[in-house]
Amino acid sequence: MAEPQDPMQDDQPLLVAEHLGKNYGRLTACRDVSFALYPGEVLAVVGESGSGKSTLLQLLSAQLAPSAGRVSYRMRDGVLRDLARLGEAERRFLFRTDWGYVHQDAAQGLRMAVSAGANVGERLMAVGWNHYGRIRDAASSWLERVEIDTARIDDAPRTYSGGMRQRLQIARNLVTEPRLVFMDEPTGGLDVSVQARLLDLMRNLVSELGLAAIVVTHDLAVARLLSHRVMVMKGGRVIETGLTDQVLDDPREPYTQLLVSSILPA
Amino acid sequence: MNAPAYNFAYLDEQTKRMIRRAILKAIAIPGYQVPFASREMPMPYGWGTGGVQVTAAILGPQDVLKVIDQGSDDTTNAISIRKFFGKTAGVATTTSTTDATVIQTRHRIPEAPLHAGQVLVYQVPIPEPLRFLEPRETETRRMHALGEYGLMHVKLYEDIARFGHIATSYAYPVKVNARYVMDPSPTPKFDNPKMDNCPALQLFGAGREKRIYAIPPHTDVVSLDFEDHPFTRYRFDAPCALCGAGDSYLDEIVTDDKGSRMFVCSDTDYCESRQLAGHRGSESAPPHKERAHG
Numbered sequence: 360m361a362e363p364q365d366p367m368q369d370d371q372p373l374l375v376a377e378h379l380g381k382n383y384g385r386l387t388a389c390r391d392v393s394f395a396l397y398p399g400e401v402l403a404v405v406g407e408s409g410s411g412k413s414t415l416l417q418l419l420s421a422q423l424a425p426s427a428g429r430v431s432y433r434m435r436d437g438v439l440r441d442l443a444r445l446g447e448a449e450r451r452f453l454f455r456t457d458w459g460y461v462h463q464d465a466a467q468g469l470r471m472a473v474s475a476g477a478n479v480g481e482r483l484m485a486v487g488w489n490h491y492g493r494i495r496d497a498a499s500s501w502l503e504r505v506e507i508d509t510a511r512i513d514d515a516p517r518t519y520s521g522g523m524r525q526r527l528q529i530a531r532n533l534v535t536e537p538r539l540v541f542m543d544e545p546t547g548g549l550d551v552s553v554q555a556r557l558l559d560l561m562r563n564l565v566s567e568l569g570l571a572a573i574v575v576t577h578d579l580a581v582a583r584l585l586s587h588r589v590m591v592m593k594g595g596r597v598i599e600t601g602l603t604d605q606v607l608d609d610p611r612e613p614y615t616q617l618l619v620s621s622i623l624p625a
Numbered sequence: 626m627n628a629p630a631y632n633f634a635y636l637d638e639q640t641k642r643m644i645r646r647a648i649l650k651a652i653a654i655p656g657y658q659v660p661f662a663s664r665e666m667p668m669p670y671g672w673g674t675g676g677v678q679v680t681a682a683i684l685g686p687q688d689v690l691k692v693i694d695q696g697s698d699d700t701t702n703a704i705s706i707r708k709f710f711g712k713t714a715g716v717a718t719t720t721s722t723t724d725a726t727v728i729q730t731r732h733r734i735p736e737a738p739l740h741a742g743q744v745l746v747y748q749v750p751i752p753e754p755l756r757f758l759e760p761r762e763t764e765t766r767r768m769h770a771l772g773e774y775g776l777m778h779v780k781l782y783e784d785i786a787r788f789g790h791i792a793t794s795y796a797y798p799v800k801v802n803a804r805y806v807m808d809p810s811p812t813p814k815f816d817n818p819k820m821d822n823c824p825a826l827q828l829f830g831a832g833r834e835k836r837i838y839a840i841p842p843h844t845d846v847v848s849l850d851f852e853d854h855p856f857t858r859y860r861f862d863a864p865c866a867l868c869g870a871g872d873s874y875l876d877e878i879v880t881d882d883k884g885s886r887m888f889v890c891s892d893t894d895y896c897e898s899r900q901l902a903g904h905r906g907s908e909s910a911p912p913h914k915e916r917a918h919g
């Protein structure tokens with residue numbers, strides 16, 4: 360049987376950042392960041408606290424307007440578009456269909472007072488699904504995929520543990536089969552054993568779905584486990600970038616060497 | 626000469642013009658909530674000052690005013706508002722739905738069909754249908770602007786997940802003119818179909834929240850639902866104990882301390898007109914099972 364032809368050619372970048380910068384008054388939170396992300400690629404952004412990781416992620420996901428440079432994204436029709444030129448409706452549509460955003464604080468990414476089923480179903484309803492039974496089936500199958508007992512489908516995330524909340528956030532984002540997921544410290548604040556399980560799950564989902572992801576973390580173990588490529592940030596600049604194993608096993612920059620040898624506080 | 630100390634219908638002409646402009650805008654954009662500079666009225670907010678201001682702005686000397694509260698012309702609230710306009714505008718008042726040119730209402734739409742030329746003014750406590758799930762005003766405004774209404778279905782989803790059916794029975798959300806989602810004020814969902822393609826003009830005033838919205842005559846008004854959980858009207862499955870009506874919205878009244886109940890029309894004018902025309906009910910009906918009507 361012939362494979363269906365993918366309209367997206369994998370040799371074309373999915374997202375392109377060009378000379379991105381962000382100033383807060385005199386403070387430069389992010390400076391001259393350029394890179395391309397390809398479909399299915401996982402990029403980790405590492406660096407110490409205050410190095411500009413979250414700022415960069417917000418710029419890339421068009422939640423923050425850059426002071427300089429631009430971000431382009433290849434839409435599902437194959438056309439590369441400057442995010443700053445998208446209309447608000449288009450941008451918001453992108454955000455709840457083709458993109459996912461996993462927050463460190465689950466309360467920012469979930470509706471804590473509505474049931475898990477509705478949390479997962481919300482994006483489907485937002486794109487016009489109008490059949491309760493089908494929405495519920497989709498929600499329930501996604502809960503299974505992120506290893507949440509489907510008996511908890513009607514419980515609010517308020518009643519969930521930290522690890523469950525993160526997994527629910529992931530299900531809520533993936534239900535529309537996005538091509539790109541942004542994650543800001545997705546394992547932050549979780550117990551080590553809970554972290555390990557979550558990382559394992561994320562790694563499997565990302566490879567099964569062929570997702571591209573940009574993961575901000577100051578935990579190099581997360582970068583090693585999830586990412587193909589790493590960008591090291593310091594003072595708002597990218598000081599080193601390369602394949603994850605290369606950068607972590609054989610860092611060139613003295614700062615990265617310190618980071619890798621855990622001399623710098625994570 | 627005994628000139629009253631206030632202007633016709635209490636509000637000064639400047640204020641009435643401002644409110645009329647908001648009303649005209651609301652009519653031009655069916656279902657859209659237009660902000661207006663709500664004024665203090667000589668009554669508490671819970672009394673429907675938004676509706677009162679709308680009525681004050683549209684009332685003319687020739688108008689005939691009816692005021693209902695939960696379908697009744699005779700509650701303290703209804704009587705006070707009727708007296709207020711009788712006194713400040715000197716307009717004729719009535720309890721007859723058919724004879725009225727302006728009907729101010731809280732919680733009901735009359736049973737008698739409305740006709741062209743009439744205006745139904747709703748008193749609205751909370752105009753924002755998305756408020757329940759999204760407390761941020763900036764965000765709900767954006768959702769309306771972009772027609773992002775997935776959240777409304779989240780609310781209905783929650784109902785079904787919790788109760789097995791859409792349990793929302795008051796303030797049941799509607800989509801107006803295939804564009805804006807609107808809160809019809811706390812009317813029972815039984816009344817929702819009456820808003821659709823109605824020959825009368827429907828105006829909604831929220832005093833505390835400073836919003837006016839409208840449904841122009843003959844506008845599409847659709848109650849939101851799911852394909853597999855369609856909107857249903859609801860009334861107690863009983864005839865009115867006083868007039869025998871089988872098609873009206875009923876209130877349940879406890880008649881003694883042994884828990885005896887009877888069901889009577891919530892619309893007192895409708896019930897009395899039917900009784901005058903010779904219709905009779907059982908006067909005291911045994912308790913009936915509740916049932917939804919399609």
Ligand SMILES: Nc1ncnc2c1ncn2[C@@H]1O[C@H](COP(=O)(O)OP(=O)(O)OP(=O)(O)O)[C@@H](O)[C@H]1O
Pocket residue numbers: 383386387388406407408409410411412413414415577
């Ligand atoms: N809204 C803002 N206003 C002013 N300064 C800001 C703002 N957001 C971030 N900054 C500053 O920009 C710099 C980069 O912050 P950012 O949050 O991107 O760092 P980070 O790498 O994500 O740090 P962490 O690991 O602690 O989350 C910091 O100096 C921070 O104080």
Ligand SMILES: [Mg+2]
Pocket residue numbers: 412413414
């Ligand atoms: Mg951060």
